[in-house]
Amino acid sequence: MRCPSCRQVGTFESIPDTNDVRTNVYFLGQRRCPKPGCHTHVFVVCYPDGRIEHSYPAELIDFDSARIPAKLVQTFSQALECHANGLHIPAAIMIRRTLEEVCADKQASGKVLRDRITALSNLVVLPKPLMEAMHELRLLGNDAAHVEAKTYDTIGDDEIRAAITLTREILKGLYQLDELVAALRALKK
Ligand SMILES: [Zn+2]
Numbered sequence: 001m002r003c004p005s006c007r008q009v010g011t012f013e014s015i016p017d018t019n020d021v022r023t024n025v026y027f028l029g030q031r032r033c034p035k036p037g038c039h040t041h042v043f044v045v046c047y048p049d050g051r052i053e054h055s056y057p058a059e060l061i062d063f064d065s066a067r068i069p070a071k072l073v074q075t076f077s078q079a080l081e082c083h084a085n086g087l088h089i090p091a092a093i094m095i096r097r098t099l100e101e102v103c104a105d106k107q108a109s110g111k112v113l114r115d116r117i118t119a120l121s122n123l124v125v126l127p128k129p130l131m132e133a134m135h136e137l138r139l140l141g142n143d144a145a146h147v148e149a150k151t152y153d154t155i156g157d158d159e160i161r162a163a164i165t166l167t168r169e170i171l172k173g174l175y176q177l178d179e180l181v182a183a184l185r186a187l188k189k
Pocket residue numbers: 003004005006007008033034035038039040
């Protein structure tokens with residue numbers, strides 16, 4: 001599994017002197033991250049063949065936080081944690097909040113988020129589909145926050161996975177691509 005703390009993928013180790021509890025369906029036990037220096041402790045619910053049903057803390061969707069402002073990383077990480085724990089509506093709200101913070105960080109102003117996203121499109125270079133995705137994510141967050149809003153029928157695992165993937169691409173485009181291009185250029189003669 002992917003470690004909830006260091007985010008590396010590894011085969012989690014048993015913890016000496018602790019036995020799993022066996023139920024009709026699951027093994028319930030304790031494991032730790034194999035990475036030296038991490039050794040994060042998790043409780044797991046798994047099948048006899050080793051497949052994990054759930055872990056506490058939960059396994060998060062991967063996300064490269066390099067060069068992204070700390071406040072944004074914190075907010076988006078909370079969206080990932082909500083999703084990992086099956087809390088889809090709070091996840092959609094935290095994704096919307098991530099967009100709010102992107103606009104604040106880039107000083108895109110406007111009365112409501114829709115205006116701020118439009119202002120953002122004049123301040124940064126981002127592929128058009130990703131700019132449009134920001135409006136979709138805004139609407140998804142709207143539906144999550146307001147009972148009367150009805151753009152999306154349901155807000156479930158599929159919607160949030162797609163929203164997380166798009167948010168990750170937006171953050172990459174805004175904060176990580178410049179540095180990657182600079183790193184490549186630095187390798188030229
Ligand atoms: Zn770890």
